[in-house]
Amino acid sequence: MAETTRRVLTLLSLLESRPTWSGPDLAERLGVTTRTIRRDVERLRELGYPVHGEQGSEGGYRLGRGRRLPPLVLDDEEAVAVALCLRQGAGGGVAGIEEQALRALTKLDQVLPARLSAEVHAIDDATAALPPAGGPRADVGLLTRLAHATKETVRVRFDYTARDGAVTSRHVEPYRLVTTGRLWYLFCFDLDRDDWRTFRIDRIGDLHVTTFRFQPQPSPDPVEHVRRAFPRAPWPHVTTVRFGAPLAKVRARIPEQYATCTADGDDATIAVCGSDNIDDLARHLALAAFDLGAELTVIDPPEFAARMRTLAGLLVG
Incomplete structure (x- = not known):
């Protein structure tokens, strides 16, 4: 029974990975006969997974959108909560997980019942959020x-x-x-x-x-x-700074789209950064230094160093 369960779960994962699978392809991947594949597909259907089968040379099995959410995965409230969180993550709600959140959202959206999908969109449309400081975000x-x-x-x-x-x-x-x-x-x-x-x-x-x-x-x-x-844009405001942190940590914190980073020894990094707005640039670099727990030194230009001192004075005051 344990072996059958593992095989059925593997079959479900394969069906989620691409739009259509032929019976022989699935049988080859799982090391079983096409007759076993047909039985396992029926097990998935009994569990509520909308697996559709089509005859012909271009036929096969595909996982479709069901009338209800398949059981043993998420209930309705959990599905709505997960979808909303994934939409926030895909839109940049949490830095560094945008692509993974979109992949998960796409997989969930494939089987999410229409009534729950409508509920997710209604909540999302009714929710207002401040735009991220990084600029425009994709819908x-x-x-x-x-x-x-x-x-x-x-x-x-x-x-x-x-x-x-x-x-x-x-x-x-x-x-x-x-x-x-x-x-x-x-x-x-x-x-x-x-x-x-x-x-x-x-x-x-x-x-x-x-x-x-x-x-x-x-x-x-x-x-x-x-x-x-899309090479790095000719930003109207460019500054060179030194972070008291290793190159790998600085690169992980500042997207390469906005900074060219080079090592300055083992524990420091020189970063040439650009932005459309000098005040935004000052705030972002100050926040990056805070996140890194690193000392920040402005190398050039002098007017940007003055801007950073003003910002530091406001924070202290």
Whole structure:
């Protein structure tokens, strides 16, 4: 019985990992016969998991949206609470977990009953939150829809607003969502430009997820592509500071999008940082020094050192 339970749970995990599995593929992965797979699928259905089977050369098994939440996982209240927390996390509520929260939210959203999904959206829409200091945030609903499209390998259309305000219509094959810790980007193949492109999620509007499937092709590394496509911006305010903390800790605290960090011995780091607003830059660096428990020294320019002294005086006073 224990072996059967482990196998059924492994089968459920496989069904959650991609849209469709053929019976022979599942049998090969689990080391059993297709007859055993059929029996295990029936066990999942008896437990309330909406496993759908389709005949034909392109058929197989897929985990669909059920009329009720499958038992032995979460009750309704727990499901709503988890979904809301994941939406906050995906939107940057907790630094460093945005991508993981979005993956979990996408998986939960796949099986969340429509009535509970509506409840989650109603609570989320009725909740106001102060915008994070880091700048614009992507809409979590938009992120979830793009994540579904990426997982299901279906094409999407959207309007994109460039930095200069120009709006263009795009038709793409989505491959990956990439986050820098502050901004989200869509890495995709642009069908009209016949080339790989990267788009900031917060500039995407009027998204339409089509039903046209595409066959994934070999692609560049998404993270490297985003890094090259969006190099560090020519910030209007740049300063060089020294943290009394090791390089690894400083890099973990300050996103590389906003600072170039180099080691200054084993226990100190030189960071060249930029921002659109000098007061925001001063506050962020002061907070980073506090989080690191490290001494902060301004190397250049002198006017920024004066700004930091003013901030320190306000904090002391």
